[in-house]
Amino acid sequence: MGLALPAPLSLAVPLFDAKHPRGLDFHHVNSPTPQKYLIETMGGGVALFDYNNDGLLDIFLVNSGRLVNPMHPPETFDRQNPRNWNRLYRQNPDGSFTDVTKEAGLANAGDGNYGMGVAVGDYDNDGFPDLYITNYGKNTLYHNNGNGTFTDVTAKAGVEAGGWSCSAGFFDYDNDGHLDLLVTRYMLWDTQHSKICGGEWQTYCPPAEFPETTNILYRNRGDGTFEDVSQRSGIASVKGRSLGVCFADYDDDGFTDIFVSNDGMRQFLFHNNRNGTFTECALEAGAALTTDGRPLSGMGTVFQDYDNDGRPDILVTVLPREVYALFHNDGNGLFSYRSLQAGLGLLSAASSGWGLGLEDFDNDGWKDLFVAQSHVLDNVEEIDHMLHYKEPPLLALNHNGRFERADSGVTAPIAGRGAAFGDLNNDGWMDVVVTTLGGEPLVLLNHGGSGNWLSISLRGTRSNRDGLGASVQVNGQKRFATTAGSYISASDKRLHFGLGAAEAAKVEIHWPSGIHQTLEGVKANQFLEVREPEKS
């Protein structure tokens, strides 16, 4: 079944409508201080997930907290104050939102926690997605009770981590049907060891000013508790300054691998050795540095197949005067740096990227690129007139593997940070929620067009319940089931495929359990739940 392409959308028409939907009254509080505490500029996670299984995506937004000038130990961030709460917004059938934070039991984020990001996964396979919140401080695991409420089970589960956590993600590294958890940590830093850089400019310091640290891998024991296997698995064998994480089985050996984006140094690719251990091999695999052997200011990252060759590729957002890094998966465990071939040299060399996604926004069968953008330094324009602090997001449509700028519909520049992707209004067109540092989130609703589509929900039986880690091929396109990726954010677990003019699809699923499932003649334009066969 070949891929039929519809007439391209007119680029003159913006793809999205930027909305502030009724009821979504969140305002991110980062409390910038003259002390230039680095945490001030890094927060703003967002999750799109259906917490109550009513078929509508809800929005969870991570707040950061209050900082004073200067901070004194013990560090507290006034998280009991409602303006500093994380917020859960339930989507109503009319597209408006209702703040259900308090009744959901999510109001208390912990006074010692300055909020960063969020991961979503059904770690106990009860059919209700759970939340993991990362902080500077201690992280929090909220179990979804299935009745609209959540319970903080961090202590029981043993996943509080500590230090400065950023992106996190659920995945099943040992294919035992229970979602494990990878937590990235940025650096060894606290307010008492903070510095101000830039001389008279008084700016945030670059990451190299602070020591590297390890990331954490928690193995899910399947009884509601997790075991820290960071050392045993090899994840802690390297130290980094990690901000982003994404998952895919890049060498098609049936086990999920991990890519971690690091700021100001080489990137990490953890190959899953299929025995509970990982080997960090980014340098040898060609996914650690640019083609010139230079380190990257890695921020957000995504691990999906952009050129429809069936192999997951890696995209990393970076700072200006670098180029968003695209590591093309060449097969045989090797990657090549293809940013320039893909057009990213022209699109991104002057920009700073954070959250990102590879999603088919125009349903033409090719995954497009969306990036939340903004520089790290709020005074960068005083220092360098060529750069900008606030930037509009980047929307680049994918034309046979080459990205070209398109009108996102966001005209005003923003301090973009997190980005999550999903079909908010269930119209078959992918939408975006972008967070802004110290501001309000933007909801970008896709106008839609003429292309057909298919949205697949996986229902694991032998695999984890949501089938995270499965690879799903539809009419020659492949997606890897994950809620992770982007930057400190979590996206809709449903797998969206643009089908172009095709009205039917062949669906092939490789479940983490090893089961291979094929569905022929699947009608386009539907939300399809696929249940994993009990037997192979």
Add this chain to the structure above:
Amino acid sequence: MIDVFLLALLALQASGSPAIEHVHAGVAAEKSGQLDAALAEFQKATELDPKLAVAFTDLGGVYIEKRDYAAAIPPLKRAVELSPDLEAAHRLLGYALLAQGYATEAIPHLEQAHAEDALGIALLDAGKLPEALGVLQKSLAQSPDDPELLYYYGRASGLLSKQVFDQLEARFPNSARAHEMMAQDYAVLRDVPAAEREFLQALRLRPQTAGLHLQLGELYARAQQWDKAEEQFRLETQIQPGSAEAFYRLGEALLQSGEFHEAREALVQSNHLREDMPETLYQLGKAAAMDGDAATAQQSWQHLLRLEKDTAVAAQAHFGLSGIYRKQGKSADADREMEEFRKLQSNPGHTDVSPK
């Protein structure tokens, strides 16, 4: 500070004179580092013989040794009044005046003493830039490794250059060159719109000026506006078909735009015009690798490594070769090149490619 000339002069003075005795005592005290005692002796000598130029010179010299330049000036002035041909007195007076900021006043004394190095500085401080440049150049020819002279020579060159450009701007404000200079100033300030406006105005006035498109292209490249940069570099290659740099820059911009085949053509031309430039060879290899021509990439980088062993661009070539060998399944070669790359990293803590 009491130099040989003065000692010789002293020897010629009638011995036995009480003033001379004090001068001798002063010289001895100065030699043993007893500067206050030396001062007292020389002071006494000048009181006993107010016409003894050597005593006044020595007195000023000790004050200079004590870095009390203000106190040094009156006795040294008296010394040159008494003995206008006394070079040592002129030199010391020149130093003292210069140290106090009286550069113009210092100049004739330093000229008379043939103190070229200090004279150059005095001329520079007095704003006599062409003269300063000449004198400093002469001094540098004698002492090419003197960091002070190098500093002042560089400063004089820069100031003279600015002075000439200021004159050009003042006298011909609407000339192409004046706009070009303003553009350069804005470019230094990273004010891209203003620099762009001035470069374009210069180009309107003199469209065929060599180097203008190149500079405008470099401005766009620094601002990461690669499509505009490419256009300017291409125009420069038309004006200056013999410019290796213009072709190099064009190749670089085309690479950034993902136009690898065209980039290769430009870089080949650059390499033809100026052979064996490591940067060109590196970019040529990169363009070939991205164009899918691993053999040419390998050839370019190996050629580069025969020219350069331990530079940043050599490290990049090793890194590139490692990738090529890895894809060819030559693991041992890939590992060897990666090891060379690791070794050459100037800042392994930052690049962090060392095995943990």
